[in-house]
Amino acid sequence: MKIYFAGAIRGGRDDAALYYEIVRQLRSFGEVLTEHVADTEMGVLGQDIGDCRIHDRDLAWLKRADCLVAEVTTPSLGVGYEIGKATEWGKRVLCLYRPQLRRALSAMISGCEAVTVREYKQPNQLEKVLAEFFATANARRNQDA
Amino acid sequence: MKIYFAGAIRGGRDDAALYYEIVRQLRSFGEVLTEHVADTEMGVLGQDIGDCRIHDRDLAWLKRADCLVAEVTTPSLGVGYEIGKATEWGKRVLCLYRPQLRRALSAMISGCEAVTVREYKQPNQLEKVLAEFFATANARRNQDA
Numbered sequence: 001m002k003i004y005f006a007g008a009i010r011g012g013r014d015d016a017a018l019y020y021e022i023v024r025q026l027r028s029f030g031e032v033l034t035e036h037v038a039d040t041e042m043g044v045l046g047q048d049i050g051d052c053r054i055h056d057r058d059l060a061w062l063k064r065a066d067c068l069v070a071e072v073t074t075p076s077l078g079v080g081y082e083i084g085k086a087t088e089w090g091k092r093v094l095c096l097y098r099p100q101l102r103r104a105l106s107a108m109i110s111g112c113e114a115v116t117v118r119e120y121k122q123p124n125q126l127e128k129v130l131a132e133f134f135a136t137a138n139a140r141r142n143q144d145a
Numbered sequence: 146m147k148i149y150f151a152g153a154i155r156g157g158r159d160d161a162a163l164y165y166e167i168v169r170q171l172r173s174f175g176e177v178l179t180e181h182v183a184d185t186e187m188g189v190l191g192q193d194i195g196d197c198r199i200h201d202r203d204l205a206w207l208k209r210a211d212c213l214v215a216e217v218t219t220p221s222l223g224v225g226y227e228i229g230k231a232t233e234w235g236k237r238v239l240c241l242y243r244p245q246l247r248r249a250l251s252a253m254i255s256g257c258e259a260v261t262v263r264e265y266k267q268p269n270q271l272e273k274v275l276a277e278f279f280a281t282a283n284a285r286r287n288q289d290a
Contacts, residue, residue: 010251011220045249055256072222075156078253080222084229104190106155108223111200 001030001134001141004065004082004091007037009046011076016040019071021123022096026069029134033061059085067092067137069130072109072117073100080108087114092140094133096120146175146279146286149210149227149236152182154191156221161185166268167216167241174279178206204230212237212282214275217254217262218245225253232259237285239278241265 003026007019016038023038036042047054062068068086070079072095086093093115097105104110110117118129148171152164161183168183181187192199207213213231215224217240231238238260242250249255255262263274 008220010249044247046252051252051256052258053256054252058253075153075220075222076251077217077220077222077225077228078251080225080227081229081251081253081257082225083222084226085233088230088233102189104155106221106223106226107191107196107199108203108226111196111198112226113197 001067001138002065003030003032004062004068004086005032005034005037006068006070006076006079006082008071008074008076008079009037009042010044010078012074013042013044015071015074016042018123022069022071022126025123025126025130029130030066033065034058058082062086062091063089065091066141067094067133069094069096069133071096072105073098075106080106083109083112083115087112092116092133092137094118094129096126096129146212146283147210148175148177149207149213149231150177150179150182151213151215151221151224151227153216153219153221153224154182154187155189155223157219158187158189160216160219161187163268164216167214167271170268170271170275171214174275175211178210179203203227207231207236208234210236211286212239212278214239214241214278216241217250218243220251225251228254228257228260232257237261237278237282239263239274241271241274 019038026032095117164183171177240262242264
């Protein structure tokens with residue numbers, strides 16, 4: 001199972017440590033193609049290797065991935081863009097969201113039938129969420145094979 | 146020319162008055178399908194008509210549109226999602242961005258060949274930017290016809 005993990009980079013790095021924990025948990029379900037998103041040393045400017053190169057590399061990874069798992073609490077153009085592409089390409093998409101006071105998740109995400117949204121408060125609640133998602137993803141993959 | 150305008154709603158309404166000014170300028174180039182984005186009375190929770198309905202309505206508008214014009218200074222999942230869909234559907238995309246201190250535009254947007262990014266500081270600089278974009282968009286439309 002090839003997993004594309006998405007989290008905010010230039011949108012804000014407040015949740016970088018949380019992304020690290022999610023990637024740690026994801027590793028028990030497959031290969032995470034985008035571990036750099038969880039690099040707590042990486043700041044809000046992201047990688048400095050040229051934006052076209054980042055874009056094309058990330059889309060190539062997303063194309064190869066079996067599924068997209070995104071942490072969507074911090075609003076991010078890049079994460080939204082990747083969800084738009086992934087749903088268009090028929091990938092399974094899981095969005096993890098921590099409900100906020102006086103805010104709501106984008107209707108483009110919460111109202112998209114092709115996306116599974118799961119709310120949580122603490123990272124230790126994700127174990128069950130991820131296990132359920134990957135059980136279904138694996139079942140579908142075996143069916144397709 | 147049918148224009149889909151995108152700006153942050155649940156990502157934050159700091160730029161709502163600016164969206165209003167952009168929509169006002171866009172009207173001289175065609176029909177703006179999404180004028181509600183520029184409604185300065187609408188808060189960060191957006192419309193209360195059901196998220197699936199918002200999602201399906203907005204994607205139907207985007208599909209009908211000839212182009213997408215997005216203000217991308219405030220990070221937004223929904224705007225990113227719409228740019229992902231629009232580029233996948235071969236729509237022309239213009240992103241308007243006000244450079245920020247210690248921040249950078251998402252590499253998924255600035256590094257995407259299918260997107261035209263134009264930086265600006267003041268709304269009065271947009272007249273020229275929009276005129277150029279729509280001159281090219283109209284020329285391409287006439288070529289395709």
